[in-house]
Amino acid sequence: MTDAAPADRNRLDDEESPYLRQHADNPVNWQPWDDAALDAARERDVPIFLSVGYSACHWCHVMEDESFEDPDIARKLNENFVPIKVDREERPDLDSIYQSICQMTQGTGGWPLSVFLTPEGEPFFVGTYFPPESKRGMPGFGQLLDDITESWETERDGLEQRAEKWTNAVKGELEETPESAGEAPSETLDAAAQAAVRGADRDHGGWGRGQKFPQAGRVHVLLRAHRRTGRDQYRAVATEALDAMIEGGLYDHVGGGFHRYCTDRDWTVPHFEKMLYDNAEIPRALLAGYQATGDERYREYALETLEFVTRELQHPDGGFFSTLDAQSEGEDGEQEEGAFYVWTPEEVREAVAGTEFDAVDDDTAADLFCDRYGVTEPGNFEGRTVLTVVADSDDLADAYDLDRDTVETVLDEATAAVVEARADRPRPRRDEKILASWNGLMLSAYAEAGLVAGPGAVEPAVDALDFLREHLWNAEEKRLARRYKDGDVSVDGYLEDYAFLARGAFDIYQVTGEVDHLAFALDLARAIEANFWDADAGTLYFTPADGEGLVARPQELTDQSTPSSAGVAADLLLALDQFLPRDGFADVAETVLATHGNEIESDPLRHASLVLAADGYEHGGHELTVAADSLPERWRAAVGEAYLPGRILTRRPPSADELADWLDRLNLDEAPPIWADRDERDGEPTVYACRAFTCSPPRHDIGAALEWFETAD
Known part of the structure; x- marks a missing residue:
């Protein structure tokens, strides 16, 4: 042809x-x-x-x-x-x-x-x-x-x-924006939280009366509003949503990770595809829930999900693949939705048969597993069962006349046997393209896990960031490509690619203290301003100014299955303005918020990411500057346990030579405000805490600095 x-x-x-x-x-x-x-x-x-x-x-x-x-x-x-x-x-x-x-x-x-x-x-x-x-x-x-x-x-x-x-x-x-902008919206966080409460399903958790989608942005809005106002209803609605996500069929209770959404009100039967972005955003919300409530389950499910992503969605050289299919080969050889994930009691018994349990026999172990996860003969999905948590360990201990520790040990061993049996099933197809934006979301989730669980948790994301910089970033032209697949790089990056990846790089900088990650985030932020910012319209467009001419040039202001790229970009620019105030990053963010202020105020819940950015602009973030050779481990643990929305954690090197090297790598002539005059005192690691344009005295006790935030808030 x-x-x-x-x-x-x-x-x-x-x-x-x-x-x-x-x-x-x-x-x-x-x-x-x-x-x-x-x-x-x-x-x-x-x-x-x-x-x-x-x-x-x-x-x-x-x-x-x-x-x-x-x-x-x-x-x-x-x-x-x-x-x-x-x-x-x-x-x-x-x-x-x-x-x-x-x-x-x-x-x-x-x-x-x-x-x-x-x-x-x-x-x-x-x-x-x-x-x-x-x-x-x-x-x-x-x-x-x-x-x-x-x-x-x-x-x-x-x-x-x-x-x-x-x-x-x-x-x-x-495409269009208001002819005249007003002011950046104020007090929209509480309005968004109130709307989230009004629309919540208080019987089953989450939002809506039909299909249930994870709404991570709403969880962040509610938890932040609870910290601001102390209204217990906000935290209750947030935790009800998180509980529904981890206990129902949205979560894969055998292999880890979250499916796309549930087809029913009570979170039982999912649409079985697994998307990278859900397995980034839900763990981030869970970790925030853990920090805000201390509920250890949220931490465990978040870390298990990241283990799943590392195991099943990471390229050998670092980047993260996009999706696992909803379908896989069923017993008749045809592609069937959910075939990989659903069980019958007989399949569970076959899976655990031959496993040596100390306290019970195989049949009892299978029964415990089935009772824990609701596996029945009729099933809940086409004659088989999607696993959901229907009984806790205490109930099972009473029913089987066992102690709680024995029940949990048996369940762990039975689950391991089921995992091994499932490994023999035909697997769902994997979409192995690597997208800059979704990888950026994933980096942020791993970074938060690194603060909560220790440096080892962030290592997969460091590898991924290196991969993305090598394959998708043109350092000479300061241009980002969107997609990598088997050595082929294609599609110019959109605002979400730059914004999500920049936030991911900045978040990894916060946990590792490696200044090169900060430098990369700043490069991406400058590219956002150069390619997507329209000063005349007062907005950030989704496509670059020199991109393909389509019938419209879209903006992305509302949260969908991923956060609003304009909201993430505005929030990011406000944070990075602490490092480059004369670059005008805050001016861009403020103008975007002012341009769309009426839209945000009229429907704050649909604009969750912009609401969070507006709240950060209005009240400032929680800033922690640590002057030390490295972040002390006990300080890392303390920060990881604390719920500090809008947190900026930065390390300032104590030596003049290292500081000069960092400034050179950042192309700065002098220390940025967040580092200026914040020296190490008395030869010991020193922390400076700032909030709402007010700073605490320098301290050698991270606990005292975190307590100071409670008074500053």
């Missing part, structure tokens, strides 16, 4: 995205989103059919099996459209634009996202999953293709008018 007709064949076998390659054998002549595909649509003067999904998406697989493998549907797509496949994890800009159209016109969205576009990329029909034949009020996909083909031929003017209307609407939704 010649280059003149690229759309005459399926070109996805040339792509590195695992999702796109999954469709490389479809009879549909799938194209990647590139100039060749867009030019083909204009040359043929036919609509574009855009299908957006991701590799772990269950309904994406269903639509592929039902429709994209169907020869007749493939013929219709190939003859009358230019079909384009997009991995939403590689191209979140495209997904944001067309998902917003779906939300605006249909009132809902999701994946697979199915959009029909003019050759110029303007949308005129949108939906999500379509069955091959009409059912349950959904049009059949084959008939839909016929109808749109006919409308394009006979009613094209109407379709183009709709496309223009929708395009203008999405530009207004995603």
Whole structure:
């Protein structure tokens, strides 16, 4: 096939995205989103059919099996459209634009996202999953293709008018900012917390009355608001959500790690895919919960999750892979959702058979395991059981006439046997692309674990950061790529890539004290200002100024499955302003908060990350400057136990020579304010605590410095 007709064949076998390659054998002549595909649509003067999904998406697989493998549907797509496949994890800009159209016109969205576009990329029909034949009020996909083909031929003017209307609407939704900015919002933290309480499911935990999604940002809002106000209701709603996540089916009680969401109100049956970002954000929320409440379970589940990520999602050279699929091969050889994770009582008995238990026999151990995790003959998912915590150790000890320690020992041994048995099952597919943004979230989780559990916990993240700097960062041009896959680097970074990775690098600096990590965070922050900041509009855009021209240039202000990139960037710039105040980082953050102040105040809970940034701007963070050769271990442990939202932990080297070397590596002429005049005193490690523009005297006792924060707050 010649280059003149690229759309005459399926070109996805040339792509590195695992999702796109999954469709490389479809009879549909799938194209990647590139100039060749867009030019083909204009040359043929036919609509574009855009299908957006991701590799772990269950309904994406269903639509592929039902429709994209169907020869007749493939013929219709190939003859009358230019079909384009997009991995939403590689191209979140495209997904944001067309998902917003779906939300605006249909009132809902999701994946697979199915959009029909003019050759110029303007949308005129949108939906999500379509069955091959009409059912349950959904049009059949084959008939839909016929109808749109006919409308394009006979009613094209109407379709183009709709496309223009929708395009203008999405530009207004995603791109525009107020003509005049007000002031940065104030006291939105308490308003967001109140909204979180009003919307909470107090019976089952979390939010909503149907599907349950992890909402890590809301947990952070509630815990911070509780510290500020002392209102016990805030902490109760936060801990109810955390308890539901660790006790229900969202958590994999055998192998560790969290699934994407639960399909029911009581957190029993999950959608079984495991996303890297969830296994970053939920542990961070759990560690905050541990620091705020002292509940040891939160610490344990967070650390177990990071062990899962290290074991199953880390590249041998450091970076973190993206997802594990919801499906795996079932007993009949077909791909089944959840097959890897669910159990019957007989499968549990077979798994523990032959294990030597000191206090009980095999059958009793199996019964204990089943009673602990609710494994029954009827099951709770298609005749098998998703494991959930339904009985605690004390209840089991009473029921089996055993002491608590014996019950927990037996459960640990039985779980190990179940883990070993599950290892023989066909595993879910793994999407092995490495994304800068999701890796940045992961770095922050490991960094917090390093403070809570010790330096060894952060080592996987240090390896990952080295990997990302080597493969995705162009130090000469100060440019970040988004994706690495098998040596191939692609896609210019978006705001979330720069912001999340910069925050991750800064967080790793806080726990390790390695100044090169701080220098990298500062480089990324400067790049954020250079590439995404629009001073005239007073906002940070999601795409770089010199990026591809699309029908809209989106902003990302609300938290979705990941935090708002604008919120994380604003919070980060406020923190780094302590190191480079004359670079104007705080001015950028303040302007972003002022520009969107009315939006934040009108719906603070949807803007959780911007609310946290606004709170940091209004009240300042908890600053700890340690003047010492290294952070003393007992000081690390004390900081790791303390709940200090918005914490900045920095080490100032005590010697003049080392300080001069650090300033040189940071391209600074003088010590930044957070280090200035904060010397080691009396030859001993010295800590300086500051909060809300007020500082404590220098101290040699970290406990006294942490206590001072209680009075400063």
